[in-house]
Amino acid sequence: MPGTFEPLPGGGAAVALDDVEISIIRSLAVQLLELIGPGPAEDASGDPFAELFAEGPSEPPADPVVRRLFPDAYRDPEGTADPKAAEEQKAHSAEFRRYTENDLRAGKRDNALAVIRSLDALSTAGDGGAVLKLSPDQSRQWLGALNDLRLAIGSRLEITDEDDTDLLYRLPDEDPRKPMVMAYLWLGGLQETLVSTLLP
Template identity: 85%
Template sequence: MPGHFEALPGGGAAVALDDVEISIIRSLAVQLLELIGPGPAGDAPEDPLAELFTEGPSEPPADPVLRRLFPDAYGDPEGAPDPRRAEEEKAYAAEFRRYTENDLRAGKRDNALAVIRSLDALTPAGDGGAVLELSTEDSRCWLSALNDLRLAIGSRLEITEEDDTDALYRLPDEDPRKPMVMAYLWLGSLQETLVSTLLP
């Protein structure tokens, strides 16, 4: 179990984490929450039906990490835009974003909060670490949050292809990106083993 998730009998997953690992994941989840931003709680209408139809932004975020977390729904993000359809796709993307981004942000916030709360609820073991046990539902929240964290870090590291990841393994220890790279690779390992616990 150390360093990777294992399936629990009856569903769910468990992983042994030391204090440093707990601190890193919690810190990254908090930073993700800060990046996504607060929900519309303060200025939301009191009428739940009206809140359901509250419109979100129609323009893509300026921050490249947020653009990666909330990409346009139309167009090929990696291909050359078709000039004949560019304006039409931009209009469709803006309309789609207006009605979906608030919910997407809320879901990502909920997943990051689930990670923080489950880490805060851990009971330390004698060696300073703890065993994190997740229900199947909590595992799904963690899986989504780990994916978002990797997307965020990958965006900061400008990872766009698998070849970029291979190059990261060869970074010298003195490279200032090395700690972020190590976190990216470690979160990927956690994500992969968590996925395997959810497979039938």
């Protein structure tokens, strides 16, 4: 089981992690929280009805990594030559973002916090490792957080398609991106094996 998730009887998943792996995942999850941003302000009204209709931002984030986590809902990947159509897409995206981004941020924040809390609850064994056991709900939260971490790292590495990923395997060891690439690929392996535990 080292380094890969395996299904648990009755649902959920387990993975053996050493101290270094625990530290890396936790550190990345904390950085993800910083990217996502803080939750509701402490001086919020506390009125759930008001919060339901609270509006979020209408402009896409300036940071390309955060923009990758919260992309425009209406966008032609090929780009549109028609300026009017482009403006309409921008307006629709702004409207969609205004009413959805706060909830999306809250969900991503909850997932990252679930990762941190589950790692903090681990008791390491004498060999410096531990077995992380997740319930089905925790597995889904981990899956969301792993996906977000890979999106963030992939954005920093400027990965846009499979060809870019193939190039990563051929990076020389002295390339400064190598540690980030190793984390990206390792998280991908964790994500893939976790997905397999959730399949019927």
